[in-house]
Amino acid sequence: MYTLNQNRYQVEAEPIFQRVFITxxxxxxxxxxxxxxxxxxxxxxxxxxxIPIMDAxxxxxxxxxxxxxxxxxxxxxxxxSANHCYIPFSEFSHPEIDLDELGMYFxxxxxxxxxxxxxxxxxxxxxxxxxxxxxxxIEGVRAAFPELDREVYDFxxxxxxxxxxx
Numbered sequence: 001m002y003t004l005n006q007n008r009y010q011v012e013a014e015p016i017f018q019r020v021f022i023t024x025x026x027x028x029x030x031x032x033x034x035x036x037x038x039x040x041x042x043x044x045x046x047x048x049x050x051i052p053i054m055d056a057x058x059x060x061x062x063x064x065x066x067x068x069x070x071x072x073x074x075x076x077x078x079x080x081s082a083n084h085c086y087i088p089f090s091e092f093s094h095p096e097i098d099l100d101e102l103g104m105y106f107x108x109x110x111x112x113x114x115x116x117x118x119x120x121x122x123x124x125x126x127x128x129x130x131x132x133x134x135x136x137x138i139e140g141v142r143a144a145f146p147e148l149d150r151e152v153y154d155f156x157x158x159x160x161x162x163x164x165x166x
Contacts, residue, residue: 001091003082003102004070013070013084019117020132024074026109026124036120036132040141042151048106049123052145057121057131058089060140061114068115075108086115 004013017024022033032039042053049057061069068088075083081103106123113120119133131141142148 001087001102002085003104004084004086005082009072009084013072013086016070016115016117017072017111017113017120020113020120021111021122024072024109024111026074026122026126031122031130032120032132035117036134038135038138039130039132040138040148040151042129042131042148043127049112049121049129053129053141053148053151054092054112056141056143056145056148057112057119058092059144060137061119062089063140064114064116064118064134064137066114066116066118070111070113070115071104072111072113073104073106073108074110081105 018033020033020036021031022028023031025031066089068086071085071087073083083104085102085104107125109122109124111120111122114133119131119137121132122130124130131138
């Protein structure tokens with residue numbers, strides 16, 4: 001696990017990010033590149049991707065030959081703190097990835113994406129996530145986390161409850 005300064009990010013990870021995503025704006029009509037043929041929305045109760053979903057992403061990505069991923073934060077929490085890192089799947093720990101030791105803090109939206117550019121995840125501070133990749137990748141996530149499609153209904157239900165409260 002290591003951080004990437006801006007120069008290293010631009011050389012190592014940004015070209016991969018751009019194969020997966022066309023923008024880092026979660027409010028854009030489209031965030032995934034056309035190469036990401038399959039897409040799914042999921043409910044994110046907190047600002048961190050929940051363990052069962054991340055475990056499913058790792059399992060599916062591993063089956064496609066990936067051995068790690070990049071994480072890119074959209075906002076710096078502290079001046080001069082890292083916004084990007086690489087994490088080998090072998091270093092994922094439970095209950096959650098501890099990016100604090102790298103000086104990275106989940107304060108807003110962030111992206112998790114394949115080191116090979118095959119898939120990506122947006123986790124939004126607005127309590128949803130978007131998962132994109134090949135149909136094989138998405139089916140692998142569904143196989144490892146069969147409740148994935150239920151997440152859409154959970155997201156919709158929470159949105160409806162919020163409307164009723166307001």
